[in-house]
Amino acid sequence: MTLAGLITMILSIGFVWGLLTLCVCRLLREPANAPTRKKAKS
Amino acid sequence: MPSKSDPAPAITWNSQLGTMLAVAGSAVGFGNFLRFPGLAAQYGGGAFMIAYFSAFLLLGVPLCWVEWAIGRRSGVLGGHSCASAFMLISHSSVWKYLGIAGVLAPLGIGMYYMYLEGWTLGYCWSTATGALNLHDSAEFADFFARFTGSHADGAAYSGASSLPYFFGIAILANLYLLYRGITRGIEWFCKWSVPVLLITALVILVRVLTLGTPDATHPYRNVDQGLGYMWNPSKTVLMVEGKTVEMIPVAATEQQASQIYRRVQQDFPGKQVVREHISLIRGLMNPDLWITAAGQIFFSLSIGFGTVLTYASYVARRKDIALVSLTANAANEAVEVGLAGMMIVPAAVSLLGVAAAADASTFGLGFNVLPEVFAAMPGGRIFGTLFFGLLFLAAVTSSISILQPTMAFLEEFWRLTRTQSVVMAGLIIIVGAFAVSWYTGEGMMALSTLDFWMGTMCLYLISALYLVLFRAVWGTRNGIRELGRGSRIPLPRGLGFVINWITPTILLIIFGSWLYKNIFQSTSEHIHNLLDGKPGALLPMAWMLIIYIFMTFVVHTSRRFHKRPAKLTPPTP
Numbered sequence: 051m052t053l054a055g056l057i058t059m060i061l062s063i064g065f066v067w068g069l070l071t072l073c074v075c076r077l078l079r080e081p082a083n084a085p086t087r088k089k090a091k092s
Numbered sequence: 093m094p095s096k097s098d099p100a101p102a103i104t105w106n107s108q109l110g111t112m113l114a115v116a117g118s119a120v121g122f123g124n125f126l127r128f129p130g131l132a133a134q135y136g137g138g139a140f141m142i143a144y145f146s147a148f149l150l151l152g153v154p155l156c157w158v159e160w161a162i163g164r165r166s167g168v169l170g171g172h173s174c175a176s177a178f179m180l181i182s183h184s185s186v187w188k189y190l191g192i193a194g195v196l197a198p199l200g201i202g203m204y205y206m207y208l209e210g211w212t213l214g215y216c217w218s219t220a221t222g223a224l225n226l227h228d229s230a231e232f233a234d235f236f237a238r239f240t241g242s243h244a245d246g247a248a249y250s251g252a253s254s255l256p257y258f259f260g261i262a263i264l265a266n267l268y269l270l271y272r273g274i275t276r277g278i279e280w281f282c283k284w285s286v287p288v289l290l291i292t293a294l295v296i297l298v299r300v301l302t303l304g305t306p307d308a309t310h311p312y313r314n315v316d317q318g319l320g321y322m323w324n325p326s327k328t329v330l331m332v333e334g335k336t337v338e339m340i341p342v343a344a345t346e347q348q349a350s351q352i353y354r355r356v357q358q359d360f361p362g363k364q365v366v367r368e369h370i371s372l373i374r375g376l377m378n379p380d381l382w383i384t385a386a387g388q389i390f391f392s393l394s395i396g397f398g399t400v401l402t403y404a405s406y407v408a409r410r411k412d413i414a415l416v417s418l419t420a421n422a423a424n425e426a427v428e429v430g431l432a433g434m435m436i437v438p439a440a441v442s443l444l445g446v447a448a449a450a451d452a453s454t455f456g457l458g459f460n461v462l463p464e465v466f467a468a469m470p471g472g473r474i475f476g477t478l479f480f481g482l483l484f485l486a487a488v489t490s491s492i493s494i495l496q497p498t499m500a501f502l503e504e505f506w507r508l509t510r511t512q513s514v515v516m517a518g519l520i521i522i523v524g525a526f527a528v529s530w531y532t533g534e535g536m537m538a539l540s541t542l543d544f545w546m547g548t549m550c551l552y553l554i555s556a557l558y559l560v561l562f563r564a565v566w567g568t569r570n571g572i573r574e575l576g577r578g579s580r581i582p583l584p585r586g587l588g589f590v591i592n593w594i595t596p597t598i599l600l601i602i603f604g605s606w607l608y609k610n611i612f613q614s615t616s617e618h619i620h621n622l623l624d625g626k627p628g629a630l631l632p633m634a635w636m637l638i639i640y641i642f643m644t645f646v647v648h649t650s651r652r653f654h655k656r657p658a659k660l661t662p663p664t665p
Contacts, residue, residue, distance in 0.1 A: 051316050052342050054372075055324035058138040062323075062433070065145065066425040073419035076580060077108060 103274050104408045108416055110279040115403055115420035116427075117282040117489030119394045120289065122208065124428040125483060126458040129322065129436040131388055133449060134336070138325025139375025141429075143385035148425065151598045152389040154591050155555060156400060156421055158562045160413045161575040163404025165566075172405040172500035174398045174554070175643075176653050182565045188653060192643045194398035194554050195501045199517075200546030200636050201397065202494040203524035204539045206266060209487045210259030210529075211459060214239060216480035217258065219473060224463050232464050240459075245533040245628065259529060262488070263522060269492045270499055271514045274406055278492050285485045286423075292482040293431040299475050300439045306468070312341050312352070313445050318438030321446055325372040329446070332360045336450035340367075379605075386602045392428060393421055396551035396558070399493040402500050414579040436462070443468045458483070495521070501643070505650040520639060527632045537621060537628030544610075544618040545633065552603040559596050568592055 051059075105111040132140045166177030174194025178187035218224045218239075226232055239255055241248030248255045269277040305314040321327065321339050328340040330353060338356050340349045356365050375381055394400065400417075407413055436457065440449035443465045449457070466476030495517055502513040524542075531538035562571045568588045576583050584590075610616040621629035647653075 051320035052324050052326070054326065055137060055320050058141060058325055059319065059323040059434075062137075062141045062145075063430045066422060066429045070419070070422035070426045073415060073422050077112065077415055077419055079580075 104406050106275050106279055108411065110275075110283055111403065111407060112416045112419045112423070113286045114278050114282040114489075114493070115400060115416070116423035117286045117289075117486075118397075118399050118403070118493030119392065119420060119424040119490070120286070120427050120486050121394075121490040122454060122458065122483070122487065123388070123392045124424065125432045125436065125486065126454045128388060128392065128428045129432050130449070130454070130457055131384055132433060133322045133437045135378075135381045135384065136325060136327060136370040136372070136375045137323035138372050139378075139381060140385055142376065143382045144389065147382075147386040147389040147598065148421075150590060150594050151386055152393045152395065153418065153421060154587065154595045155390075155395045155558070155599075156393055156417050157414060157575050157587075158558050158571065158591060158595075159395070159400040160404040160417045161571045162558060162562060162566075163401035164407050164409070164413050165574050166401070167405030167407065168409045170504075171653070172402055172504060173497050174401055175501060175647055176504055177401055177405065178557070178561060179653050181561060184565075187561070187565075188647055189644060190557055192640065192647060193550055193557070194396075194401065195497050195643060196636065196640055197396070197546050197550035197554060198398045198494040199498050199520065199639065200524070200542050200550070200632075202491055202498075202521055203632070204528045204542050204547075205487065205491045205494060206262050206521065206525050207259060207528045207539065209262035209266075209484060209491060210255055211240060212480050212484040212487055213262055214255055214258040215459065215463065216477055216484055217254075219463065219466060219476035219480055222473065224476070225467055225473070226464075227467075229460070229464060232460050232467075235463075236459050240536075241529075241532045242536060243533070245531050248529055248532060255529070259525070262484075262491075263518070263525065265488060266491050266495060267514055267518045269488070270495055270517070271510065273510060274496075278496065281492065282489055285489055289482055289485045289489075290427070290431075292478050292485075293427065293435070296475055296479055296482070297431055297435050299469070299471065300435050300442075303439070303442050303469070306443055306470075310445065312344075313442050315438050315442050317341060317446075318441030318449070319434070321441050321449065322433060322437040325375070326370065328367060328369045329450075330356050331366045331368055332356070332363050335447075337365075337447040339446045383602050383605045386598055387606075390551070390555075390602065393424060394490070394493075396553075396555035397494060398497040398554065402497045403493065405500070410578045412578045412580045414575050414583060415581045418581070439465050439469070501646075505646050505652060507650075507652070524632060524635050527635060531628030531631065534626070534628060537626065538632045541618055541621060541629040542632050542636075544616065546636065548606070552599070552606065555599060556596075556603070559591070559599065563592055563596075 162177055162181060166172070166180050169180040171177045171180045173191070175188045175191035178191035179185060215224065224235065226235060237243045239253050241250070241253055241255065247253070269281050271277065272280070301315060303315050305311060307313055317339065320342060324342070329336045330338040330340070337360070338352060340352060344352065353365060353367065404413060437449045440457070440461050444461065448461050448464070462479065463476065466472035466479065469475060498517045498520070499510070499513045502508045502516055503510065508516060528538045528542065562568065568591055572583065572588055611619070618629065622633060
């Protein structure tokens with residue numbers, strides 16, 4: 051395997067796994083527009 | 093429009109993770125594990141990956157978003173199949189007849205997909221029991237012919253093959269999961285099967301990467317050579333009659349290269365051995381490479397199958413669809429590039445040599461080359477069983493999604509209950525699948541006919557219809573607003589431009605080149621087979637025509653969606 055081949059492989063696999071990791075992290079995070087509990091009226 | 097008295101309650105997914113896994117499971121299938129590695133290696137890793145990722149970003153992701161937006165909007169308005177979705181968004185009855193194609197195509201694909209599931213299950217069983225512990229390529233080819241009955245029509249039912257049993261199990265498993273419904277069937281199954289699939293693939297990957305040089309008498313057959321053949325942007329290959337038979341290792345001296353050349357000449361006496369250099373620039377200048385890469389993205393992401401539209405229609409109105417779609421696409425790519433790309437070709441090259449991995453067709457690689465690879469691999473019986481089990485899971489997660497549009501169609505247009513829909517869809521599928529499994533002679537004629545017309549041509553047409561509907565009828569701005577509702581990621585600024593101009597252009601080019609290749613350059617054998625009236629081609633297509641007429645009748649006489657729906661209110665941001 052050449053250095054160019056190794057770089058191609060790392061970039062390709064890094065791109066897809068990186069994209070997946072970013073998406074899953076974002077998906078598992080609490081949604082930004084989630085309804086928040088209203089403060090009790092004093 | 094759905095009303096409060098509507099007998100069909102709104103069904104939604106239980107969780108976003110479940111939705112994502114179901115869509116990813118739907119996209120991950122044979123193409124990921126068997127088609128992609130062969131293509132990437134054939135066109136020389138680097139150049140192919142540039143074209144592949146360009147197509148992913150400019151064709152795959154935008155088209156999936158288009159399908160998700162149409163599907164979710166349609167679901168909100170009470171439609172879950174392509175036919176109802178097209179009508180509800182266009183306000184035109186003509187579109188519901190056009191939308192029948194989006195129900196018919198996945199049904200046709202499902203007919204041969206279940207047959208292929210029978211193959212994978214049978215190979216899983218045969219590997220586990222040791223029946224596939226054979227010695228040379230001829231024996232594996234003979235096993236394949238006997239098991240699938242590929243040497244003559246009806247041979248699979250002559251009693252010599254166990255395929256009908258596995259085929260029956262595959263059909264029953266699919267129908268049972270469909271009967272359980274969206275959340276208790278599809279979502280439940282994908283929630284455990286997709287992680288199991290990923291873990292199994294990782295286990296096999298570790299085994300493949302630790303193979304080293306399995307046979308000391310063939311020092312160039314090793315994992316490094318396999319990875320090089322798959323990923324090197326520039327490589328020198330030896331070809332005989334247009335087929336790659338060997339690769340000159342990068343570290344080889346001119347003397348070693350000459351030795352390899354002479355050995356290949358001895359292996360193919362009397363035939364001319366051509367030494368060819370594949371380079372990155374030369375690869376990128378090859379239009380075939382771009383068209384093939386775009387085509388792989390198109391089929392790999394299940395674009396135009398109608399399944400994403402149906403799945404999206406079960407997403408609640410204010411839930412995110414943009415991120416879920418992107419995550420499902422990324423999961424599909426991670427399996428295809430990150431796992432299959434590292435696994436299949438290196439295994440075949442290190443155990444059988446470059447000739448075995450090169451130019452193998454999807455089925456050739458999966459059911460002739462790989463069983464031989466596992467037979468030669470230490471511990472291959474366990475890993476072979478795991479691999480075919482993995483393929484079976486990947487195929488089932490795809491086939492249940494392929495049948496869901498038909499279920500939705502029958503439930504909404506014919507007002508059938510889920511049980512009635514399962515029975516009806518089951519009958520349609522069994523008749524078609526039986527024809528596919530019977531007419532196996534002349535290169536699996538029934539299977540390849542359905543794959544040509546339903547699995548290729550119809551998908552291009554449906555995707556074109558999606559784009560026309562999204563852009564010209566609904567309006568790109570409205571569609572993007574729908575996509576952005578509840579989105580947990582910001583949508584790219586130039587998305588409208590890409591959907592309006594870039595995506596249709598790429599789609600037009602790959603569809604145009606496919607038409608040119610199969611109709612104008614030389615008339616495809618599938619067209620000849622139909623014109624010659626061969627039963628293997630004619631009967632499955634006649635069955636599809638009967639189903640099409642039946643569906644048109646159902647749509648025409650259905651009291652649901654028979655009037656023009658009220659004008660859509662503009663979505664609130």
